[in-house]
Structures are given as structure tokens and as C-alpha cells.
Amino acid sequence: MKQPSLIFLTGFSGSGKSTIGPLLANSLGFDFVDLDQEIEHAAGKSINRIFAEDGEAHFRELEATTLQQMTGKKELVVSLGGGVLQNDRSFSLIISTGTLVYLHSSPLVLAKRLSHKTDRPLMKGHHGERLSREEIEQKILALLEQREPRYKTAQITVETDNKRIGSTVEELTRKIERYIRRCEKQKIERNAKKRQK
Numbered sequence: 001m002k003q004p005s006l007i008f009l010t011g012f013s014g015s016g017k018s019t020i021g022p023l024l025a026n027s028l029g030f031d032f033v034d035l036d037q038e039i040e041h042a043a044g045k046s047i048n049r050i051f052a053e054d055g056e057a058h059f060r061e062l063e064a065t066t067l068q069q070m071t072g073k074k075e076l077v078v079s080l081g082g083g084v085l086q087n088d089r090s091f092s093l094i095i096s097t098g099t100l101v102y103l104h105s106s107p108l109v110l111a112k113r114l115s116h117k118t119d120r121p122l123m124k125g126h127h128g129e130r131l132s133r134e135e136i137e138q139k140i141l142a143l144l145e146q147r148e149p150r151y152k153t154a155q156i157t158v159e160t161d162n163k164r165i166g167s168t169v170e171e172l173t174r175k176i177e178r179y180i181r182r183c184e185k186q187k188i189e190r191n192a193k194k195r196q197k
């Protein structure tokens with residue numbers, strides 16, 4: 001069953017899901033889980049190592065299995081990984097059980113945020129070498145083309161470019177609280193109609 005207060009944060013790698021997630025959870029008074037961290041913890045190794053030793057397809061399976069543990073929960077913010085929606089099983093689990101929230105960022109800003117990171121295997125070259133900011137931007141553009149249609153199915157979207165993290169958290173809190181209230185009102189109205197029949 002769908003729980004509007006089960007919040008899944010989506011967006012490209014570097015959009016701020018892991019940074020904003022715990023702050024948002026605190027602001028809403030909800031619990032918090034980072035899917036990438038849960039997977040690393042359960043596997044006992046880093047995402048870099050999972051990709052290198054077991055491959056991306058295995059990582060996508062781990063994402064889907066770990067997500068399953070979160071379905072049915074309430075008042076929880078989950079920071080997803082940047083590519084999880086591409087897996088059909090994960091995508092349908094997410095949209096059928098909670099509220100999807102999209103942190104939108106431009107490719108230029110994402111490339112800037114990611115260019116010094118070494119823990120994003122998809123932002124490296126074929127042999128694990130570091131890429132230039134321009135090469136990272138090209139990779140981001142290609143992946144965004146595939147991923148954006150599913151990011152855009154989110155019920156709530158916020159822009160994160162040129163905004164302080166605190167402002168994004170405030171905007172998200174306002175939008176999510178309003179969305180949950182609206183869902184609750186609709187549920188009450190649906191139940192009242194059912195009783196009248």
C-alpha cells in the first residue's frame with residue numbers, strides 16, 4: 001500500500017540526496033536511511049568495490065533487494081542512489097509504496113560537484129581513471145538523457161542550483177507537508193464516499 005510519508009529522494013549523482021536527506025528527515029521529524037550506505041553496510045564493502053568485483057548488474061539487484069525492506073514504512077526519508085530508478089523492479093517498488101521527490105540540478109553544476117570525487121564508479125573512465133570536468137559533463141549528459149524520464153515522474157520537484165542547502169530543505173519540507181496533508185484529505189473523502197454507498 002502507498003504511504004505518502006515514505007519519502008524517496010531521487011536525482012542524479014551529486015544532486016544532494018545524501019546531503020539533504022538527513023536534514024530533511026530532521027526537519028520533518030522522520031527517520032532517515034541512505035540506500036547506498038545500507039548496501040555498503042550489508043555487503044561489507046564500498047560501492048567502488050561492489051562495481052569492480054561484482055559488476056553494475058549485481059549492484060542494481062542489491063538496490064532492489066535492499067529497497068524491499070523499506071516498503072510499508074511510514075515517516076521515513078530514503079536517499080536513493082542516482083541510478084536506482086533505471087531498474088524496473090526498483091522503480092515499481094518506489095512508485096507503488098511512497099512519494100518520489102526529485103532534486104533537479106543542471107549538468108554543469110553536477111560536473112562541478114562530482115569532479116573531485118573518487119567514490120562514484122560511473123564517473124570514472126573505462127579503466128577506473130579520473131576524468132576531466134568536461135568528460136564528466138559529457139557522461140552526465142548521456143546518462144541524464146536515459147534517466148530524466150523516470151526522475152520526472154516524481155510528485156514533487158525542487159531546483160537545487162544556486163540555492164543554499166538550508167533553503168532547499170525548507171522548500172522541500174513545505175512541499176512535502178502540503179502533499180501529505182492533501183493525500184490524507186483525499187483518503188478521508190474516499191472513505192466517506194465508500195461509507196455512503
Ligand SMILES: Nc1ncnc2c1ncn2[C@@H]1O[C@H](COP(=O)(O)OP(=O)(O)OP(=O)(O)O)[C@@H](O)[C@H]1O
Pocket residue numbers: 011012013014015016017018019020036079080081082083113114120160163164165168
Ligand atoms: N545543494 C547543494 N549545494 C551545494 N553543494 C551541494 C549541494 N548538494 C550537494 N552538494 C555537494 O555535492 C556533493 C555530492 O552530494 P551528495 O553526496 O549529497 O549527492 P548524492 O545525490 O547523494 O549523490 P549520489 O547519487 O552519488 O549518492 C557533496 O560534496 C555535497 O556537499
Ligand SMILES: O=C(O)C1=C[C@@H](O)[C@@H](O)[C@H](O)C1
Pocket residue numbers: 012013036047080081082083084119120121122
Ligand atoms: O548514478 C549512479 O548510477 C550511482 C549513484 C550513486 O548514488 C551510487 O548508487 C552508485 O555510485 C551509482
Ligand SMILES: [Mg+2]
Pocket residue numbers: 017018019036079080081
Ligand atoms: Mg548519495
